[in-house]
Amino acid sequence: MAYSDKVIDHYENPRNVGSFDKGDESVGTGMVGAPACGDGMTLQIKVGPDGRIEDARFKTYGCGSAIASSSLVTEWVKGRTLDEATTIKNTQIAQELSLPPVKIHCSILAEDAIKAAVEDYKKKHGLAGTAQEAKKVA
Amino acid sequence: MKLPIYLDYSATTPVDPRVAQKMIPYLTEFFGNPASRSHAFGWKAEEGVEEARAHVAALINADPKEIVWTSGATEGNNLAIKGAAQFYKTKGKHLITQKTEHKAVLDTFRELERQGFEATYLEVEPNGLVDIAKFKAAIRPDTILASIMMVNNEIGVIQPVWEIADICKEKGIVFHCDAVQAAGRVEIDMNKLRADLLTITAHKMYGPKGIGALYVRRKPRVRLEAQIHGGGHERGFRSGTLPTHQIVGFGEAARLAKLEMGVDNARVRVLRDRLWKSIQGMEEVYLNGDLERRIPHNLNVSFNFVEGESLIMAVKDIAVSSGSACTSASLEPSYVLRALGRNDELAHSSVRITIGRFTTQEEVDYAADLIKRKVEKLRELSPLWEMYKDGVDLNSVQWAAH
Numbered sequence: 144m145a146y147s148d149k150v151i152d153h154y155e156n157p158r159n160v161g162s163f164d165k166g167d168e169s170v171g172t173g174m175v176g177a178p179a180c181g182d183g184m185t186l187q188i189k190v191g192p193d194g195r196i197e198d199a200r201f202k203t204y205g206c207g208s209a210i211a212s213s214s215l216v217t218e219w220v221k222g223r224t225l226d227e228a229t230t231i232k233n234t235q236i237a238q239e240l241s242l243p244p245v246k247i248h249c250s251i252l253a254e255d256a257i258k259a260a261v262e263d264y265k266k267k268h269g270l271a272g273t274a275q276e277a278k279k280v281a
Numbered sequence: 282m283k284l285p286i287y288l289d290y291s292a293t294t295p296v297d298p299r300v301a302q303k304m305i306p307y308l309t310e311f312f313g314n315p316a317s318r319s320h321a322f323g324w325k326a327e328e329g330v331e332e333a334r335a336h337v338a339a340l341i342n343a344d345p346k347e348i349v350w351t352s353g354a355t356e357g358n359n360l361a362i363k364g365a366a367q368f369y370k371t372k373g374k375h376l377i378t379q380k381t382e383h384k385a386v387l388d389t390f391r392e393l394e395r396q397g398f399e400a401t402y403l404e405v406e407p408n409g410l411v412d413i414a415k416f417k418a419a420i421r422p423d424t425i426l427a428s429i430m431m432v433n434n435e436i437g438v439i440q441p442v443w444e445i446a447d448i449c450k451e452k453g454i455v456f457h458c459d460a461v462q463a464a465g466r467v468e469i470d471m472n473k474l475r476a477d478l479l480t481i482t483a484h485k486m487y488g489p490k491g492i493g494a495l496y497v498r499r500k501p502r503v504r505l506e507a508q509i510h511g512g513g514h515e516r517g518f519r520s521g522t523l524p525t526h527q528i529v530g531f532g533e534a535a536r537l538a539k540l541e542m543g544v545d546n547a548r549v550r551v552l553r554d555r556l557w558k559s560i561q562g563m564e565e566v567y568l569n570g571d572l573e574r575r576i577p578h579n580l581n582v583s584f585n586f587v588e589g590e591s592l593i594m595a596v597k598d599i600a601v602s603s604g605s606a607c608t609s610a611s612l613e614p615s616y617v618l619r620a621l622g623r624n625d626e627l628a629h630s631s632v633r634i635t636i637g638r639f640t641t642q643e644e645v646d647y648a649a650d651l652i653k654r655k656v657e658k659l660r661e662l663s664p665l666w667e668m669y670k671d672g673v674d675l676n677s678v679q680w681a682a683h
Contacts, residue, residue, distance in 0.1 A: 146594070154594065160662055175681045178665055179625035181588055181614065183680060185664040202664035206590040210662060259681050 146207055147241035153211035158218050161200045163187045171264025173256045182209050182249070186256035188220060188228070190264055196220045196228055201256075208246040212236050212253035225261045286599045286644045290485075290578055290637035291434055291462060296530065297487035297638070303533040304489065307526035315523050316514060326525045333532020337494050340535040341460075341479065342470040346499060349518045350528060353493040354461040355385040356508075357480035358428075360495055360519065361457045362389045364505030365426050365478065366398055369455060373423030377454075379403040379411050379440075380620040382430050386459055390428075407622050408571035409438040416445055426455045431463035435617040435633055436570030437579025439467060446475040455503060461485055461493075465538035466546065466576045471496065477503040483527070487638060488534030492527035495519075545638055550577035552636055552645045557582075559649035563656065565669070569618055569631060580634045583618070583627040584652075586666040587659045592632055595655035599648045602633045626665070626675075 146154070162185065163170045169190050176183040182205035191197040199217040203210045215236060220228045236242075236250035264270075287295070296304075307329055315330045317323025331345070338345040351357040366376060378390055380402050390400045401419045406412055411429060427449055431442050442458050449456035457478040460469060465486030471479070482493035497503055497518065511520030557580055560566060565585035584592065589603035614628030623631075632652075636645065660666040668675055 154591075157662060162664075162667065173681070174664070174678070177680055178675070179629075181590075181625075181629040183664055202662055202667060204586065204663045204665045205588050207594040209588075210591060255681065 149215075149240050150208055150211040150242070153214040153240070154207045157201075157210060157214040159198075159200050159214065160202065162202060163189055163198075163200055168267060171260040171262070171267070173259025173261075173263060175255045175259050176205065176209075176252055178204060181205060182252060184209065184213050184252050184256045186213060186216065186253075186260045188257075188260045188264060190225070194224055196223050196225070205249065205252075206246070208240065208242055208249040209252060211240055212242075212249045213256060215239060216253045216257055220257060225264065228257055229261050231257055282641075282643050282647065284598045286648060288634045288636055288640065288644070288648060289600045289602055290640075291437070291633065291635035292602060293484045293490065294487045294637055295639060296484075296489055297534060297537060299537060300488055300530045300533045304526045304530040307529045311525070313525075315525055316512065326523075329525055329529045329532075330523055333528045333535075336532040336536040336539075337481075340464065340469070340539045341481070341496060342472055343496055344499060347471070347496050349495045349497055349515045350523055351480075351493040351495050351519060352491055353484070354383075354459070354480055354482040356519075357461075357482065357493045357495040358383070358385040358457075358459055359389050360505065360508050361478040361480060361497075362386065362426065362428055363393065363508055364518075365455045365457065365503065366393050367506040368504045369425045370398070373421075373425040374398045375421045375424040376400045377403065377416070377419050377424060377427040379405055379429055381405055381409065381433055381435070381617045382428065383434055383459060383461070386428055386430070405620050408574075409433060409436050409569070409617075409621055410571060410574060411440050411445070413441060413444055413448070417448060420448075420452055420454065424452070424454050426457065428457040428459065430459040430461075431469070432460070432467060432576050433570065433617065434462050435615060436581045436621075437462070437576045437635070438570040439463070439574045439576065442476065443474055449477075450475045462576070465534070465542060466578060468542070471498070478505075483531035483534055486534050486538050489527050489530040492524060492531045494531070541638075546577050549636055549638075549640070552640055552642060553577050553580055555642070556580060556634065556636075556645045556649050559646075560652055563653060567623075567627060569621060569623065578635050578637055580636075581618075581631060582634070583623065583631040584656045585627060585630055586663045586669060587630050587656055589630055589632060591659055592630075592652075592655060595659060596648075596651050598651060599634075601648075603631065 171188045173186045184203045187200045188196045189198040201213040203213045233250040233254040311325045313322025313326040315326040334345045334348050446456045456476045458476040459480045464481040477498045479496040484490040567583040569581040593603045618628035
C-alpha cells in the first residue's frame, strides 16, 4: 500500500524513541494494543513541576502507520498540560498523517496511549477519579 | 545491481525472454483461431497449441491428451474439485483437504459444502506437513475426493502427495493435487504420482499469466463435470477460444523447465542456503516449515518482536511478501503459519522470500544485509524486544485494550 510522505518521514526518522524509568514519579506510562493482533505501543510522558509535559518517549511494535502515529504524538504532547494532552483526537492524527481507512485504528491506538500515560501519571499522584476512570467503571 | 530486487518468485515469475520471443509471432503473424479448421491460419495456430501441449505433458511425463488448458491455477482447481465432486456425487458426499491449501482450493471446498457436500480440513504438523496416518483416519466410506497440494505457497514444504495418491488409488478416491508451486521446481512424473487430477500454471515457471493446465488422467479415466460451457473446446472439459500466444508461451516455459530444472535448482539452493545462513545467526529468528522437505526457492522466516508489515516497508529495496495480511482491515495473521501452531506474534512477524532463475548472489547478499540492519532498527523501536531483553515474560504483560 502507498504511505503518505509524513508517515514515511516519521517511520524513517522516528522522533523520541526510547523509554524513561517507569518508577520515576514524574513519569506516566501508557501501554496499549495487543501484540497478538499485530500492534503494541508504549508511550511515556515526563511531567515538569509546572504540570506541563516536558518530554515524551515511545516504542511501537506494529505497522508503519502505527509507528508514525506514536512518533507524531510524542511531538504533539510536549508543552501541553495533562488535560490539554488528552484532547488530542485520533481524527487529528489520522488527518495529519493522511492515514487510509484501514489504518485508522493506528491513530486510535496513539490517542489511547496518551490517555493511558496521563492516567498512569495521575494515579501515581493520587489524582484518580477523572472522567477517564469514571468511564472505565461505567 | 538494479533496485528494487525481486524476491517474490512464488507470487509470480518474470517471463523468460526466450519464452516471450516465442510468443510474439503468435500475436501478430500466426493469430488464427486454433479452432478454425477451414484455413491455414487456424492450422498454424493449432500446430502451436499442440506442440505446447506436448511440452507441458512432457514436463510431468503425461500424455498430451491428458492436458486441458485453463485460464490459470484458480480455474484449474475449481474445475478439478467441483467437476469431480459433482460428477461423482451419487457415490458419496465426503471430501478431504487440509488447512494450508491455497484459497483457490479452500474456498472451492467451502462452496461445495454449501452445495451439500461434507468436508474434512486436516490439521498439519508443526513442520507444515500432512501426517499420513491422520489422512488415512479421515477417510470415510463415502469419501469421493481428496485434494492436497504438492508444495505450499507460503512455506514451500513438499507434501507427501505420492503416498497420499497411492492411498486414494487403493480406496477408489479421486485425488487432486495442486502442483502450482511445484511445477518446474519439483520433478513430477505422472507414472509415479498416481494422482487423477493435477493443476499447474505458467506464470510460476517463467511463462505468461492467464494460462494454466489441468492434468486429467485417462487410464483409468477420470470424469469431470464441465464448469464453463460453450463451443466444446478441450474435449468438452473447458469451452472458450484458446489463447494461442499464452499457450505457446506456457509450452516453451515447460520445455525450458524440463531442460534446466536440475541446474536451476542446484544454483537456487546455494543462494537460498547462503541467505538463510546469513540471517540465521540473529537472535529470535524462526524458520517456518520443514527445511529438508522443501523447495530450494523458499525461505519463510519470522523475526520475533518485529511486525511483518513494518519490516516489508523497511526493506522496500527488496520485493518480498509478508505472511501477515495487515493491509486488510481484518488484521489476520497468515492462516498457514497459524496452522503450524505458530503464535500470533510470530505469525505477524513473518516474511516470505522466494528466489528463482534470475536471482544473483549479489542480490541475495544485499537482501541479507538489508534485512539484518532493518530488523535491528525495528527492534530498537519495539517495546516487545525491550521487554524480552529485560527478561520480562511477555505473556504476563498487561496491555490496555483499545
